[in-house]
Amino acid sequence: xxxxxxxxxxxxxxxxxxxxxLIVFMLVLFAVALIAPFPHRIRHDRxxxxx
Amino acid sequence: xxxxxxxxxxxxxxxxxMLPYDLIKELAIATGVMLVVVLVLAAVLSSPDEPSVTVQxxxxxxxxxxxxxxxxxxxxxxxxxxxxxxxxxxxxGDDVQAIGPFAPQIWFGVHVPINAAxxxxxxxxxxxxxxxxxxAAALTEYRSASHAQQQSWLTAYTAALGKATVSGDTVNVPQxxxxxxxxxxxxxxxxxxxxxxxxLLLSGQHFYQTDYSLPLMFMASGGYLAGLAHQYKxxxxxxxxxxxxxxxxxxxxxxxxxxWYQIPxxxxxxxxxxxxxxxxGVLSIVLMLLPLxxxxxxxxxxxxxHRLVWxxxxxxxxxxxxxxxxxxPSATSG
Amino acid sequence: xxxxxxxxxxxxxxxxAAPDAAGGMVEEPGWTAAVRRNLARRMxxxxxxxxxxxxxxxxxxxVFGVTTIAALVWTIASGTILAFMGSxxxxxxxxxxxxxxxxxxxxxxxxxxxxxHLWGKFWMASWRDGRAxxxxxxxxxxxxxxxxxxxxxxxxxxxxxxxxxxxxxxAINATGLGGFFNVLNFGQMYGIHxxxxxxxxxxxxxxxILQVRTRGVVRPIGDxxxxxxxxGGDTPEGRLEA
Numbered sequence: 001x002x003x004x005x006x007x008x009x010x011x012x013x014x015x016x017x018x019x020x021x022l023i024v025f026m027l028v029l030f031a032v033a034l035i036a037p038f039p040h041r042i043r044h045d046r047x048x049x050x051x
Numbered sequence: 052x053x054x055x056x057x058x059x060x061x062x063x064x065x066x067x068x069m070l071p072y073d074l075i076k077e078l079a080i081a082t083g084v085m086l087v088v089v090l091v092l093a094a095v096l097s098s099p100d101e102p103s104v105t106v107q108x109x110x111x112x113x114x115x116x117x118x119x120x121x122x123x124x125x126x127x128x129x130x131x132x133x134x135x136x137x138x139x140x141x142x143x144g145d146d147v148q149a150i151g152p153f154a155p156q157i158w159f160g161v162h163v164p165i166n167a168a169x170x171x172x173x174x175x176x177x178x179x180x181x182x183x184x185x186x187a188a189a190l191t192e193y194r195s196a197s198h199a200q201q202q203s204w205l206t207a208y209t210a211a212l213g214k215a216t217v218s219g220d221t222v223n224v225p226q227x228x229x230x231x232x233x234x235x236x237x238x239x240x241x242x243x244x245x246x247x248x249x250x251l252l253l254s255g256q257h258f259y260q261t262d263y264s265l266p267l268m269f270m271a272s273g274g275y276l277a278g279l280a281h282q283y284k285x286x287x288x289x290x291x292x293x294x295x296x297x298x299x300x301x302x303x304x305x306x307x308x309x310x311w312y313q314i315p316x317x318x319x320x321x322x323x324x325x326x327x328x329x330x331x332g333v334l335s336i337v338l339m340l341l342p343l344x345x346x347x348x349x350x351x352x353x354x355x356x357h358r359l360v361w362x363x364x365x366x367x368x369x370x371x372x373x374x375x376x377x378x379x380p381s382a383t384s385g
Numbered sequence: 386x387x388x389x390x391x392x393x394x395x396x397x398x399x400x401x402a403a404p405d406a407a408g409g410m411v412e413e414p415g416w417t418a419a420v421r422r423n424l425a426r427r428m429x430x431x432x433x434x435x436x437x438x439x440x441x442x443x444x445x446x447x448v449f450g451v452t453t454i455a456a457l458v459w460t461i462a463s464g465t466i467l468a469f470m471g472s473x474x475x476x477x478x479x480x481x482x483x484x485x486x487x488x489x490x491x492x493x494x495x496x497x498x499x500x501x502h503l504w505g506k507f508w509m510a511s512w513r514d515g516r517a518x519x520x521x522x523x524x525x526x527x528x529x530x531x532x533x534x535x536x537x538x539x540x541x542x543x544x545x546x547x548x549x550x551x552x553x554x555x556a557i558n559a560t561g562l563g564g565f566f567n568v569l570n571f572g573q574m575y576g577i578h579x580x581x582x583x584x585x586x587x588x589x590x591x592x593x594i595l596q597v598r599t600r601g602v603v604r605p606i607g608d609x610x611x612x613x614x615x616x617g618g619d620t621p622e623g624r625l626e627a
Contacts, residue, residue: 001096002097002296002297004283005297005299012313014289015290019301019303022300
């Protein structure tokens with residue numbers, strides 16, 4: 001990790017792959033949080049409630 | 052938006068099914084998982100720690116840059132010598148940032164005074180001149196010369212440094228009329244190489260020192276520190292604010308701040324810093340007051356990300372409405 | 386915090402008002418009693434630490450707030466160790482460097498989850514129904530955290546700190562504040578990072594959580610049954626009643 005990071009250079013955009021990875025990871029994590037089913041919530045049948 | 056403060060939480064939740072939710076257990080699990088995450092990241096990836104530059108390492112690695120900077124400090128042309136407030140009051144020229152008559156840099160005045168010629172050259176040399184008659188004589192000659200004579204020497208010597216060569220421990224300039232400057236600058240280089248300069252720039256009236264304004268401004272005036280920053284792509288025009296030494300992620304949250312410096316007119320504007328600070332200040336206030344700004348606050352209603360977040364609830368509303376066979380209330384009426 | 390509040394609530398609960406001679410109820414006079422009544426009304430423990438949540442709180446997006454707090458916990462914990470051991474320790478000790486790494490990644494995770502939390506709350510328009518102040522305090526926390534991280538980068542005592550100080554001074558000097566917030570002054574930045582900003586961020590986070598808990602979780606966008614002062618909280622009978 002102490003060696004220089006590779007950089008992506010497109011037009012005026014210059015970003016280290018480390019930062020790019022971090023940002024892509026955030027976007028993926030956000031998308032997963034939106035899509036993944038959340039456990040133990042919304043019971044259509046109230047007798048199904050858990051404590 | 053209006054008047055809802057009058058509703059209690061109980062009233063607000065009315066009609067909504069309440070389900071068990073263990074907040075403290077959630078916090079405990081999150082804290083435990085986060086501990087594992089940071090421990091693993093720390094163990095596997097470590098953290099950046101590129102050693103600091105000292106005046107000594109600068110003078111050794113780039114003696115010509117060091118001597119050129121010291122000469123510029125004496126001549127009053129270095130960044131730290133001609134910066135203007137908050138370092139000195141005498142220069143309020145192109146380096147001071149303003150937007151027309153709006154010039155807070157000048158209004159607030161000098162609070163970290165730097166007298167470049169004295170602080171960086173004359174004072175350190177005179178402190179080290181006892182026991183060095185040649186240097187003492189050179190200092191006396193420089194101090195007793197007329198301003199015009201000093202400028203003449205400095206101009207000639209500065210030009211000569213452009214053609215200088217470095218051999219071993221010395222910087223060699225072509226023959227010329229530089230007065231006492233070669234003696235003084237040789238001594239400056241010696242002070243730098245020995246590490247004495249690092250101490251001399253910190254010694255003030257106090258025993259304890261935590262203020263590195265003087266040595267940092269000295270390094271900022273040279274090209275060595277900036278050259279290293281350029282290698283790490285940490286300069287302003289390299290999106291440098293969000294970059295880090297090594298392969299580590301930097302302050303990625305500064306992406307918008309550093310973005311402005313990459314595009315015209317900020318790319319070349321001499322008052323870019325002031326304009327960008329104002330832009331980011333305004334944008335921060337806009338973000339803070341976003342709930343009150345029509346249009347901006349409506350974006351989440353127009354872009355149906357919320358349909359994913361609350362998809363079960365919206366289905367439930369539709370199901371209940373259908374089972375009651377009444378007219379289904381629109382779930383998007385806002 | 387919550388213990389104090391609990392104590393105040395318990396003290397206040399039995400005698401929120403006393404019967405007067407005519408048999409009516411009068412509130413105890415005085416500023417202290419007024420503050421106590423206000424706290425007891427706005428922040429009873431059952432409201433601060435509810436064991437149930439509305440059925441619509443059912444998405445992983447809701448988890449980013451608590452993970453941000455978790456990252457803050459470990460950032461402050463590792464920072465406390467670094468403060469105790471002295472600023473030079475982590476440059477010379479392998480254990481010190483590891484603690485610094487925990488601090489570094491803790492801060493990175495704190496920002497990562499704080500921004501995810503911000504994205505989530507934006508797309509849910511969580512400022513609705515009287516929650517604009519909660520959003521505004523959240524933005525202030527974000528800005529205060531940037532100052533905290535910035536001062537942290539300045540006191541690493543390595544090349545990073547030197548360059549960030551030299552590069553950042555121009556922006557702060559341009560505003561005229563460079564003489565008072567001198568990024569070249571290590572001692573000043575050290576005090577601000579180690580003492581002042583952690584207190585500011587922590588207090589703001591506590592305020593933010595109290596705001597969230599006292600108002601409750603905002604209802605889904607477009608929920609046709611959202612109670613208003615006009616409807617008095619009336620909802621169609623039987624629908625989703627617990």
